[in-house]
Every structure is written in C-alpha cells, then in structure tokens.
Amino acid sequence: MAYSLFSSSFVHPQLRPILANMSLLDTIIFYIIHLVDKFGAWHRLPVLLGLAYLGMRRHLHQRYNLLHVGGSKGQKYDTEEFSYRTADGKCNHPINDLLLEPHPSIIATKLLERRKFIDCGKQFNMIACSWIQFMIHDWIDHMEDTQQVEIRAPDEVAEGCPLKSFKFYKDKKVHTGSAKPEIGFLNSRTPWWDGSVIYGNNNDGMIKVRTFKDGKLKISGDGLLEHDEKGIPISGDVRNCWAGFTLLQALFVKEHNIVCDMLKEHYPDFDDEKLYRHARLVTSGVIAKIHTIDWTVELLKTDTLLAGMRINWYGFFGKKIKDLIGHKFGPVCSGLVGLQKPRDHGILYSLTEEFVSVYRMHSLLPDKVILVDIRSATSENKCPPLQEEVPMWEMIGKQGERRLAKIGMEQMLVSMGHQSCGALTLWNYPSWMRNLVAHDVDGEDRSDRVDMAALELYRDRERNVARYNEFRRNLLMIPISTWEDLTNDVEVIEALREIYGDDVEKLDLQVGLHAEKKIKGFAIGETAFFIFLLIASRRLEADRFFTTNFNSRTYTEKGLEWVNKTETLKDVIDRHFPEMTEKWMRCSSAFSVWSSDPTSRNYIPLGKSGEAPHLYQRSLDLAGCKLRDVNEWQDMRERANRPTLRTDSHNISVKIYPTRESNLRCQKISPHVTSDLTNSPIPLGRIRLFS
C-alpha cells in the first residue's frame, strides 16, 4: 500500500514533471493534498483538517506559483504542415499565439451571452457585486498601448453579435529585463490595498480629491460624489464606473471624513496633512478588513472559509485574545495582520495576471437595477415594495451619475441590498456589455464601443494567461481529461464540444471557470478560489501597513481602535445611516440579500464539518406559496438538468439538484408543485424548495 501510494503512478501523469523541482518536504505535502484532491474532499473535511489542507496548498503556491510576470504560453506547431502563407497571416511567426482560436466572438455568442438572467439566490446582493468592482479599481487596470486592434465576428455568428466588429487598444507590453519571461504588462493602478479607488493612484489624483481642510476628501451635500464640469465624478478612480460603484466610493469618502473628525477631536494638534494621512490608513484598513472577514466569507459560504478568513485577520486564537494581548504568536495563531515583518516569499509584491483573470466577474451584473420604495409605509419582513426597474445601461457613466443623483444615496443602497446579483455561470454574461461604451482613464466615453464578452477572452490570450487545463496543472490541481470531468450539465458539454471538439486543452480559462462544478456554498469555482487562497493572504502579509506598521504608533491609538472595532460593512452603513439596517435589513451581512434570514455566527467554528452551513437551505412547507408565474416554472423545468438552478420569486427561491437517479423525492412541497414535478419528463433526483 505504502509503495503504491508513493509510486509515481499515484500522481496524475501531467503533474509528475512538477515534482522534479520540489524539495522532499514539499513533495510529501504535495502527496497529501493530491490524495485529498483525488477524493475531491477538502471542503467536506472537518474544519480543522480543511484548514490544514488549505494551509499546505497555500504553502505550495507561495513556493511554486509566484513569478514576477507570466511565462509565454504560445503553442508550438509543425512548420512543415504550414509551409504556405495562411490567409490571415497566422503561423508566419514560428510560435502561433492562437489569439483568435477558437474565435472569441463565437465563444461569446454560443457560451457566454445571457439567455435569461440567472441570479445568485440570496447569497450575494448588488452591494456585493459593486464591492468587488470597488476592490478591482483599488488594485488593477492594465495599461494600454496606442495601437488599436479590430475583432470581426465570423459570418457564422455575426448576425447574433450586437457589434459585427469592434476596436480596442492593445495591452502595453514591456520587456521584463530577464531572459524568461521576456514580456510582461503594466498595472496603472497601485496594486496595494491602499484605498486608491477613493484616494487616487498618484499625486495629481490625490490633489484632485482632497479639500485640504481638516484632512477631508471632497463630497457633495447629498452625500454623493462631487462632479467636474463635464459631469464626471471626482474620485480616486472614475473609469468604467456605474451608480452602484460610485455609491460605495461616496460611502467610504464619508467614512474617511468621519475618521478625520474623530482624529481631530482626540488629537487637536494634528494639521490637515496628518489628519489626511492617518484617516487614509484607517479607512484603507477598514476596507481590507471588510473584504477579508465579511465579503469573502459571504462569497465562500462554508464553515472552513469562515474560520480561514478570520484566522487570516485575527489568528487561530481569535479576536478576543488578540485584542487582549496583541500579536504575539506568529501568523497561524495571531493572524497575518500585525506580523512583525512583511512576508513576500522572495518575490516582490504585485498582482498576477492570473489574479486579474479569475476576477473577471461581469456576470454578476444584472440587466436592470430594481429600485424599491423606502418611503412606503407598507413593508413586509423589512422588504420595501418595488418602485421601478431601471436598465443597467442607464446607470453607467455620466448618465448613471445623473440618475443616481435623482434616486439618492439611501434609496440606492437599500435597493442594492434587496436585489440579488448574477451567478457566475455560462450563458449569464450581460448582453448589454456586448455593446458597451467603455471609458478612457479620465472617465470620458470612448467613441468605439466594445463587445466585452469577446474582449475578455482575447485579453487573457493576449496576456499569455494559461488556458483552463494548463492553469489547473500550474496550480497543482488535477487536470480534466474529458468534458464530463468539468461539468455534469449535458447541455454545456454539447456546447463545449461544438466549439472545442474533444480538445480539453483548448478550453478558455473564462469558459472553464464559469462552467466548473461549484463547491456547495461557493459562488466561484475551486480553480479561481486557489488563486484567491494565495493572493488574498499576500495582499495582507506583504504590506507593511498591515504587518510591521499595523500599530498605534502608525495608525494612532484611536485610529487602530477604529479598525479593530469595525467588523463588517453593516457597521459602516450603521455609522452613516443609523436607521437603515434596523429598518430594512433582516440578514446578518450587508452583502447577502437583505430580506434573507439572519445567521447565527460561531466565528471560528473549529468543531464543525467544513460544509456549507445550509444557510438559505431550509426546506419549507410551501403550501400557500406561489411561484411568480407558470412560465417561470416551465423555464425551470426546461433548465432542470443544470447542476444548480436558482430562480427567485417574490418569496421563495427554488433549487433543483439533478442526479442520475430517476426517482423523485420531494420534501414538503405543496400538492400543486409536487404534481407538477411528478409530471416532469426530466429525471430529477432530489427537489427541494428553499426560503
């Protein structure tokens, strides 16, 4: 047994070459995680074991996945086979970069574009969707070249493409100065978790947003951002903004300004500069903390990740002990925040191309914003009545800012809280983004519209990001051999086969990430998650303001206390809108749909199994509940062979778990619904309806 376990045949053949570079200890660690991967089991382990698995995996990624820039992933081909000039000049260079293979417009049309909006259930709302854009605009934006490229949709799909062709700027390539890899790309935003989304990315940006009085930032009387004479918001980052995103910018400008007031009260001798600097540190700390122990916990809703994210911030011994004695015991017991020295694992901090790719989450965006009426006297279960639906494209850029000014901050925030965002799955990419007016860096509209679904596929290829299967191998994950390894969804498999044939190596990263089976409770796939595992920790541990300088000398005593006492986005909202969550929010986190049930929290649930805490998954007696209409039910039945289907009606959402069994087992479902299902021609294993 011992022999067969450690013989090379135990390791997936495509992963064996990686072992050649590993130390003995790392090889043993690899064997352990590989064994667990073979059973697909880490997320089902008890929390402690799950955490041990993640710790070991993160260690391997820190050792073997951090490089200054990505390597070249061009594919070699036989030059004898192409001994002629091809029509489009492809294969003139000895390495064919496969930029248009398969054509991005075909994939966008046949696999990505939304057919009907699929939402995220109650797990994630529009504040959560805007939040991650708010973070992306803190971290990354690729610098562009001046040279334009044009993508033309091939005839077979041109009819179905809102833009038959579109132009955009190439990414700016730079020589890295090292032999391998030679080429890299530049980030035009600061990659640090420094709040640059509200403070700006350089001196000019900073000057623009400051009032130079009492350390404060500019904000208008209605609580929203100020605007310049062209109607562009005045903020740290204004590119590709929409109303939900600028609302969060405004909320954190308010947070910065209130921190200035607090600091001024306690430290009356601080001048404008000192107040600004300290308030920026504190506000950036609050943002990073909310992302770590609130947003991410909602995104990856399992006990293991709840424990893991809190350990990243507070350590194994938890908040109470850390508050009492400080950071005394190293990263595991006392957390990454407050480490004596930053740790970069030998590679200077920057954000990787792979990180950018896994954050391509435009499917979170819906087709419309649903405004609720917060002045209404009638509300059921803290759920305000619907007032109006506004198409998303009306909420973007300058037009969106004008709309937001009319709606107002409070109504927009409550509305976003009550609206579920889109699910990260195939056929859910917003159609309106296939005909998008993108912005220049200064927030001005561009004259050339873009098809974002196709452009995103092109970008990953242009940046030499590995395709899905190679990406998995690079992450020491077991690669897929057939489409069935990726998904059980027959419809998806057919569509993949139509485009990629049986060549799983060609599968684009974006398509794989969106098609992948998901761990219960995770809004993203496991492949994307392993990038987060590495980088989410790195953003904290590599930054001296979260490590060496996370102390009262740098933040001030009151400033540090402010970060320590703020745990969630709800705390921030409560500070600025004292009655809002009391009146309109039932759930525990401001990132889940506000009408959903609260959760009882055990912050470091070490004694539990690591599975999803069945948060929104209580079976209900549905007698008396109604689905919105017959069409919706019909539509669900048609799509019932999708792995997880979520449809939101006014009061209930429905999940259908298909299995290979042909028997139906219905739990506490109203007679009407049961009979409907019994007549269903689709073999469904288990059907439950959840609140």
Ligand code: HEM
């Ligand atoms: C209305 C809202 C949004 C608009 C109009 C928008 C638009 C854009 C545009 C035009 C680009 C640049 C495309 C290119 O030239 O490569 C981009 C990039 C990107 N967006 Fe969005 N986006 C929105 C929301 C979001 C959200 C919610 C996310 C969620 C994570 C997101 C994540 C990203 C990422 C990761 C990139 C790549 C950045 C880079 O290449 O450096 N965006 N977006």
